[in-house]
Amino acid sequence: MDPVLAVGIILSLDKRERKRKQYWSKRWFLRKQTFGHAKLLDELRLNQPEDFRNFLRMDEESFNELLWLITPLIEKKDTIMRKAISPMERLLITLRYLASGNTFEDLKFPSAISPQTIGRIVIETCEAIISCLDGYIKIPCTEDEWRLVSKDFEFHWNFPHCLGIDGKHIAIKKPAESESFYFNYKKFFSIVLMAVVNAKYEFVMVDVGVNGRVSDGGIINSIKFGRRLHDKQLNLPKPEVLVEGDIVSMPYVFVADDAFAMTKNLLKPYSQTHCKLNDEKRVFNYRLSRARRVVENAFGILSSRFGVFQRQMFLSPEKAATITLTCCYLHNFLRRKSRTYLAGGSADWMDGDRELHERVWRESQTKLTGLLTTTQRNSTSRAKLTREASQNYFCTRGMVPCQLNRI
Known part of the structure; x- marks a missing residue:
């Protein structure tokens, strides 16, 4: 076989192999239920109420009331491709951004959500908060x-x-x-x-x-x-x-x-x-x-x-x-x-x-x-x-x- 043709075939097979291994999301993003904000919040709620307040700049009662108010405006439906990010997770990531001022790139690690998605979530949730707290x-x-x-x-x-x-x-x-x-x-x-x-x-x-x-x-x-x-x-x-x-x-x-x-x-x-x-x-x-x-x-x-x-x-x-x-x-x-x-x-x-x-x-x-x-x-x-x-x-x-x- 022509050596040039053989190299071309190998490169083509390698390219298709790499393409098959691509994912629509990073694998560790799919495991956010294991170590994400929601799991940490459950631990703080049960054992460290003071740290809960420091984490979100509000107590549990205020957080629950705010979540109840804005849920109808930020709730998304699951699709056959993926499960929607819940209203609680959306509010959590928004409040943590407001409390810390960390960049969206920093916040992707504790939340297991991409920075681009976090950027959309924060602005959408803020608009919902403004609407619900208008008075x-x-x-x-x-x-x-x-x-x-x-x-x-x-x-x-x-x-x-x-x-x-x-x-x-x-x-x-x-x-x-x-x-x-x-x-x-x-x-x-x-x-x-x-x-x-x-x-x-x-x-x-x-x-x-x-x-x-x-x-x-x-x-x-x-x-x-x-x-x-x-x-x-x-x-x-x-x-x-x-x-x-x-x-x-x-x-x-x-x-x-x-x-x-x-x-x-x-x-x-x-x-x-x-x-x-x-x-x-x-x-x-x-x-x-x-x-x-x-x-x-x-x-x-x-x-x-x-x-x-x-x-x-x-x-x-x-x-x-x-x-x-x-x-x-x-x-x-x-x-x-x-x-x-x-x-x-x-x-x-x-x-x-x-x-x-x-x-x-x-x-x-x-x-x-x-x-x-x-x-x-x-x-x-x-x-x-x-x-x-x-x-x-x-x-x-x-x-x-x-x-x-x-x-």
Whole structure:
């Protein structure tokens, strides 16, 4: 036989042999019931409830309720080719991703699911969570609903007519062909999470997805909430006196930091850049800071509970926004359902003398990056009068015992 022909036959047979040995799935993926997440969860549920909470960032009762809610939206049917991944496995892999922030490539080993499939599962499950928990983030629609938010701030933090707002950068990989569109002042690529928070550390408004380059006070005008605030469409209560018999009526205000331009309904502290502040202004800054700590705590708790915020997300801006929004919904869900979610010193607190005590998350490196301080200084006369009236109130009838010691 011709030697060349013989070699050709051998190569052809070898190629067909290799082709016959190919599988539609890696063999060890087919054995995920032996060592996958579901088996580990059963062990933790029975013997280590604390580790169960650490593993998924929620207790068993909350997990079971969430699974019951989203099962109709994520359940798939078995086929003659393969058995479908169960709703519990889908929720497990999603919660573990949110809790750890590990890449899909890393998560394939404990779950025995391919990274491509994990990527689809995580986004589909997050969309289902957002849909099922839709009522857990709800911006107040009426004056009475805003008053309830304000009264909680006054009761817990001694700031009447107060509402809270802030924004943070969420680190993402550079989107393809985006150039510097998502490049922020801290020299990384990001989208911005804007939120209004109530006195119970719950998000009442969340907007996520604005490019990180818009990092100054103008960002509030880039979101629907900011435009509604500017156009007076939020149904905020009309200005009211703080104490019966007062002449000056005070508007309801969002307390913010120097990242925002001050307006009639948005107060920020006095700047210490150009001049030394007197005691009255320092008292105002302290009292406003106490109220703003609620917003800072909400972001701090979010980033410490969900490890996905502690590293860069290797996702598109749209998918990163879905992940971020899901964590905000889960935060509110667990805040209301779980007794252990804020246990162990998660949030700042005040003692009987109204003395503020800070919590451990402030000392960690997991805090989200704040917005850039705005250079807009052209506050309206009405905004300045509102701040002065608040300052006078805090230094007279609204004084709290510890404020002079804290300035």
